[in-house]
Amino acid sequence: MSEERQIQLEVLRYNPETDLEPRYQTYTVPCVNEWVVLDALNYVKENLDPTLSFRWSCHMAVCGSCGYMINGEPKLGCKAFIHEYGDHIRVEPLAHFPIERDLVTVVEDFITKFASVKPYLIPKEEKPISAGEYKQTPAQLMKFKQYTLCINCMLCYAACPQYGLVPEFLGPAAISMAHRYNQDSRDGGRDQRQEVIASHEGVWECSFVGACSEVCPKHVDPAGALQQVKVASTIDWYQEHLMPWSKK
Amino acid sequence: MSSKPYIREVPKTSWFFRQPRYMRYMAREVTSFFIGAFTLLLVVGLKRLAEGPEAFQSFLDALRGPLGVLFCVAALVAAIYHSTSWFNVTPQAMPIQRGEEFVPGKMIVGAHYAIWAVVSLIVLIMGI
Numbered sequence: 181m182s183e184e185r186q187i188q189l190e191v192l193r194y195n196p197e198t199d200l201e202p203r204y205q206t207y208t209v210p211c212v213n214e215w216v217v218l219d220a221l222n223y224v225k226e227n228l229d230p231t232l233s234f235r236w237s238c239h240m241a242v243c244g245s246c247g248y249m250i251n252g253e254p255k256l257g258c259k260a261f262i263h264e265y266g267d268h269i270r271v272e273p274l275a276h277f278p279i280e281r282d283l284v285t286v287v288e289d290f291i292t293k294f295a296s297v298k299p300y301l302i303p304k305e306e307k308p309i310s311a312g313e314y315k316q317t318p319a320q321l322m323k324f325k326q327y328t329l330c331i332n333c334m335l336c337y338a339a340c341p342q343y344g345l346v347p348e349f350l351g352p353a354a355i356s357m358a359h360r361y362n363q364d365s366r367d368g369g370r371d372q373r374q375e376v377i378a379s380h381e382g383v384w385e386c387s388f389v390g391a392c393s394e395v396c397p398k399h400v401d402p403a404g405a406l407q408q409v410k411v412a413s414t415i416d417w418y419q420e421h422l423m424p425w426s427k428k
Numbered sequence: 429m430s431s432k433p434y435i436r437e438v439p440k441t442s443w444f445f446r447q448p449r450y451m452r453y454m455a456r457e458v459t460s461f462f463i464g465a466f467t468l469l470l471v472v473g474l475k476r477l478a479e480g481p482e483a484f485q486s487f488l489d490a491l492r493g494p495l496g497v498l499f500c501v502a503a504l505v506a507a508i509y510h511s512t513s514w515f516n517v518t519p520q521a522m523p524i525q526r527g528e529e530f531v532p533g534k535m536i537v538g539a540h541y542a543i544w545a546v547v548s549l550i551v552l553i554m555g556i
Contacts, residue, residue, distance in 0.1 A: 196432040252446070278433035286433045319528045341450055344438035389453045390517065404520030411521060 183213050187262065189220050191232065192272040194279045202279060204270075205229075211262055217269060218246050218257035221283075234283035241397055244333030247274050248283055254338035254395045274338040276347075290334055293350050296376050297358035302369025320365040327360030327405060329398040336392035336402050342385055349385040350377060352392035352402035359405040362412075378413040386410070456513045462506035465499075515540040 189209045194202040207228050209220045218236055225232050236246040239258045246257035249272040251265065262269075277285035303314065336352035343349045358373045377383055386406045393403040419426050444450040476487040490496055518540055519533030 194434050196434070199434075202434055275436070276438070278435045280433055319525070322528050322530075323525060341438070341443055341453075345440065345443065387453075387457075388517070389450065390520075391447070391449050391453075393520070394449060401520060403517075404523065407517075407521035408523070 184210060185213070185267070186210050187220065187265075188268045189217075189224065190268065190270040191221075191224070191283065192270075192279075193232070193282050194273075195231075196281060213261070213263040215262045216258050217248070217250055217255070217260040217262065217265075217271060220262065220269070221257060221271065232283075233281045242331060244331035247333045247335050247338065248272065249275055249338065254335035256333060256335070256397050259397055274334055276338055276340070276344040277334070285334075287334065289347070290332075290337060290351070290353070293354045294332065294357065297350070297354050297373050298369055299354075299357040299361065301361060301364065301367050302372065303366060304368030314366040316365055323365075324360045324363035327356050327363070327400055330357060330360075330400045330402075331398055333397065335395045335397060339391035339395040341389055341391065342387055346381075346385055348381045350379075350382045352386075352406060355383055355386075355409055356400060356402040356405040359409050362409075374413070374416070377409060378416070383409045383413060452513075456510060459506035459510040459513075462503045463510060466503040466507070469499075511544065515544070 187209050188206050190204050190206045192202050193199075193205045207224045209223050209228075211220050211223065216239075218239060221232065221234055221236075225234075234246070234248070234257075236257060237243040238245070241256055241259050244256075247254060248257050249255075249270075250257070250260050251270050252272075254274060257271075271283065273279045273283045273285045277287060277289075280286050301314075307314070330353055332353060334353065337343050340349075340352055343351050355377050358377045361367045362370045362373060383406050386403075388403060388407060390403045393401045396402060444454045473484075473487055476483045491500065515537055519536045522536065524531040524536065
């Protein structure tokens with residue numbers, strides 16, 4: 181039998197039509213320990229307050245929609261189990277993003293930055309379909325596989341103090357995804373991506389706090405990717421300035 | 429997008445108090461000041477050496493005073509914290525892939541500690 185208990189769910193509310201600034205509202209929610217915070221939010225929505233707005237979709241840590249600050253920590257609502265918390269849980273919208281309404285944030289900045297790194301395969305050479313697939317060995321796949329696990333949940337942006345302080349920063353997920361394609365043996369688009377990710381607002385804005393990797397729900401290790409991009413970009417610089425003849 | 433999104437400002441000077449992990453980061457960064465200061469001290473030492481034996485002796489005497497010893501101990505502690513905090517993240521910055529596997533992070537970190545120990549030993553032997 182599941183143990184039932186009551187929790188106080190304190191949610192940051194904001195209605196752009198009526199509120200000048202956000203305010204906290206507390207709901208008493210009867211829940212079982214197997215619940216996640218997203219279940220508690222859905223209970224509120226269905227039983228206590230239908231005006232509460234929040235994003236969610238898959239409930240299985242795949243879609244990346246339900247990122248919130250839970251007791252001050254960026255978490256997926258569907259992976260934050262009630263039994264890991266006390267009787268009082270505070271839920272706020274993801275930090276560093278403007279609040280659209282309640283727990284819903286404005287994510288245009290992330291989407292624009294993510295698209296700017298060309299997060300797709302740019303083949304080294306175009307082949308006709310009749311020439312067959314672009315083959316890859318398991319070792320070549322392993323080089324970038326962990327970065328493919330990113331679900332664009334933006335927890336890394338909410339954890340990154342640098343993104344909070346310098347909103348122009350391209351950020352962890354976008355640069356990790358660029359690194360993912362740069363590491364792909366089938367890809368030839370690195371030069372195009374370097375213009376964006378090796379810029380000042382790109383990887384050099386990162387000061388390696390490492391918070392992005394600590395909060396990543398899929399263990400992508402964006403901080404590692406960013407440091408590897410720094411190393412590669414530094415090698416590029418030395419090659420360009422000390423060995424100009426080596427440039428392709 | 430709504431017409432009135434609410435923007436939460438990040439406090440520019442106190443943001444690192446919000447999270448223990450930010451404090452750890454700041455601790456790592458602050459230790460750089462001690463390393464920078466010790467480097468400056470070495471430059472001053474070189475200058476005093478160039479000025480002659482008496483000048484260098486007074487520099488050494490100052491270092492042996494309570495303030496000099498206190499600073500050197502603080503710089504040593506800061507340098508150890510700074511170095512170990514960077515050694516511990518080297519597997520993230522420098523992963524080594526062998527075939528389909530990555531070399532375990534502990535081995536990369538361990539190699540750094542081993543090289544550190546060997547270099548420190550050589551410096552100590554040369555100094556005696």
